[in-house]
Amino acid sequence: MQRRNRLSRSRDFDAVYRQGRSTSTRFLVLYWFEREEEPGEPRLGLAVPRATGNAVVRNRIKRQLREVWRARLERVPAGRDYVLIAKPGLSEAVEANGFDWLAERVDEVLTKAAA
Secondary structure (H helix, E strand, O other): OOHHHEOOOHHHHHHHHHHOEEEEOOOEEEEEEEOOOOOOOOEEEEEOOHHHOOHHHHHHHHHHHHHHHHHOOOOOOOOEEEEEEEOOOHHHHHHHHOHHHHHHHHHHHHHHHHO
């Protein structure tokens, strides 16, 4: 995922949390916020809490989520900031069900957000 498609500053995350909308599934929570002042490509921030696992597990989940998001970037509405939060148990479920299952979960939460 390219730098222009990432949220990195704390104030950007805070804006999405405070002013954005959210939806959730069993393993993922998605917050999104419309950017009026600087529309452009969608940006994603990831939050993987410590309850998900140790640093190795959290970084693996982040890499996998970035890869799934990058593949869906053309279908994601532009001009929005997103924060995708992994819930505990996601890493075990991905190990048991595979990468394609994770892609389906991301599609599920994106579909709920579009509705």
